[in-house]
Amino acid sequence: MVNVTRLALAVLAGLASTAALAQDKPTLTIYTYDGFASEWGPGVPLKAGFEETCGCTVNWVAADSSIGTLRRVQLEGETTQADIIVGLDTAVAGEARATGLFADHGLALDNLALPNEWTDAQFVPVDYSHFAFMHDTDMMPEPPRSFEELIALPEDIKIAIQDPRSATPGLGLVLWVKAAYGDRAAEIWEGLRPHILTVTREWSESYSLFLDEEVDMVLSYTTSPAYHIIEDGDETIKAALFEEGHFPQIEVAGILKSSDQQELASQFLAYLASPDGQKVIPTTNWMFPVVDLGDELDPVFATLPQPEKTLTLPEEEITANSRAWIDEMLAAVQ
Structure with a gap:
């Protein structure tokens, strides 16, 4: 006991x-x-x-x-x-x-x-990484090489983008257009409007539309093709590189x-x-x-084409103007 x-x-x-x-x-x-x-x-x-x-x-x-x-x-x-x-x-x-x-x-x-x-x-x-539009080379062998070439495509070519109020890629696209075109940004958005099938709340929603072939291009990253190569063995999904340069996300x-x-x-x-x-x-x-x-970085990443020009905007300019730039974009595409 x-x-x-x-x-x-x-x-x-x-x-x-x-x-x-x-x-x-x-x-x-x-x-x-x-x-x-x-x-x-x-x-x-x-x-x-x-x-x-x-x-x-x-x-x-x-x-x-x-x-x-x-x-x-x-x-x-x-x-x-x-x-x-x-x-x-x-x-x-x-x-x-x-x-x-x-x-x-x-x-x-x-x-x-x-x-x-x-x-x-x-x-x-x-x-x-840098923001970029994805395309499937089986469906679109020759992608546009600039926003203006994208605008000039037939209106049945559709893209999916993300809402800049809820998704950082969507905000990144607003900054990309502003950094590339400045005062012409509203004009670029007006030109893109016929091609925009939808503006989704988050990246995953728009990327699913692309994978389901409901849109021809989707806003994503220059590193996105690495996923398809490494996980799926699929080398048909590429990032379209634009001559005006690309905006980075850090x-x-x-x-x-x-x-x-x-x-x-x-x-x-x-x-x-x-x-x-x-x-x-x-x-x-x-x-x-x-x-x-x-050597610890998968060699696939070294094969991904990257933009020759990186566009930037000062932080203080982004902070002061991003809401107005978002409003400019929404007014043009809605």
Whole structure:
């Protein structure tokens, strides 16, 4: 009877110790978009890789889009449970910065391999690519080589794009047209209107229309063909390269000032921008890594044609004018 009692006490003590350890284990809450946190996205291997060394639990909280994550944090303000947001991009970074909710990351980031020098004190790059229209070479062997050539195609040639109010590719297209054509942007949108079958809320909806052959072209990324080559063995889906150049998307991550896990959050961002973190990005998020992975980057990515010219707009100009540019686009295509 005494031995049984002692055994029971030992078991209870062990359970109490385990519970105490679990309570002491910090949780890092990260807001992101649903594709990033999905079972096939980079969130799963990033969580596993970071948890191996951090002594913490990574908790992904997914919204329907990266713009949705920003809107949620804007609503929650300093009461947000998020320690980090992952998946904003440089098109909305200025708006995010203007909230005053983000802390400096304090990282050196001296091993980056991006098209341009990175000097942002608050946001850390996660991945990048250029916006482009996809076409199937079986259906469209000779794609348009500019927006103006696309406009000149027969009106039965249809495209699908995304809403710039809810999807970062849609906003990226607005910036692309504005960067390429400036004051002629409204004219370009008017010309595109007959070709636009639909403006979808999110990228996945419009891309499904393309895969189902309901549209001839769809707004996506120059890296999108890598998915079809690697996963499907299909080399017929290509990005149409435009002579006026292409606008880039660089996805970023930032730490919330209100987080009580500042050091842990900084460690995660350092891991995210390291070769160990970046090696999972190309074949889960289908974008280029922000560091040179050498032989660890699937060679298919080196075969993807890329634009000769990268178009840019200053962040302050985007922040000040993006709503007016979106209104200009919607007025022209609706």
